[in-house]
Amino acid sequence: MESFSIGHVARRTGIGVETIRFYERKGLLSEPTRSASGYRQYTEETVRQIRFIKRAQRLGFSLKEIRELLALRVERQTDCLxxxxxxxxxxxxxxxxxxxxxxxxxxxxxxxxxxxxxxxxxxxxxxxxxxxxxxxxxx
CATH class of the missing domain: 1.20.5 (Single alpha-helices involved in coiled-coils or other helix-helix interfaces)
Structure with missing residues (x-):
């Protein structure tokens, strides 16, 4: 599986590195794996999650509501209703x-x-x- 640096993810999603770290602290993104030298390593799923977050924000959802939506997104028992x-x-x-x-x-x-x-x-x-x-x- 390909991994990306935080800078690469920031460029691909159009947000700042500090925003990515903020999302991690707020529980919107899971803690990334780290390289042997301690650098964060992100996956394509992280890029998808950030794009999801940004779209939900544009629709007016708060970060708390987005966290709940992300949980529903991963939960297998989620009902569309x-x-x-x-x-x-x-x-x-x-x-x-x-x-x-x-x-x-x-x-x-x-x-x-x-x-x-x-x-x-x-x-x-x-x-x-x-x-x-x-x-x-x-x-």
Missing amino acids: QVKERAEAKIAAVEQKIIELQRMRQALLQVTALCQGQNLNSRCPLLDALDQTAEMEET
Whole structure:
């Protein structure tokens, strides 16, 4: 079986050497074998795992969730339904975040509409609105 240096794996996957070490510390990658001189030796499977991790991150999965997905990936008893349920939970979280972002956008549109951006000597209505919002949240 062919083995690769950490630098080679980093170049093939487009991530840094420190990221690979970080993934190992977080349990996303298993501890690699070492050469007689102590250098880490990785396999093609490590490259596949890192690509899996990066794709899952792009889909919004946290490192904890990715660790769970990786465990399901290797477990022979894994039911596809388990993976689907996790993906559906992620979809629900994304939809909730979209709602929150739309609320934030609307609030920003409202406060920016207050500001004409013309007079430097007067108080800024946008800052005043933020001050009022902060006071309301404290009470």
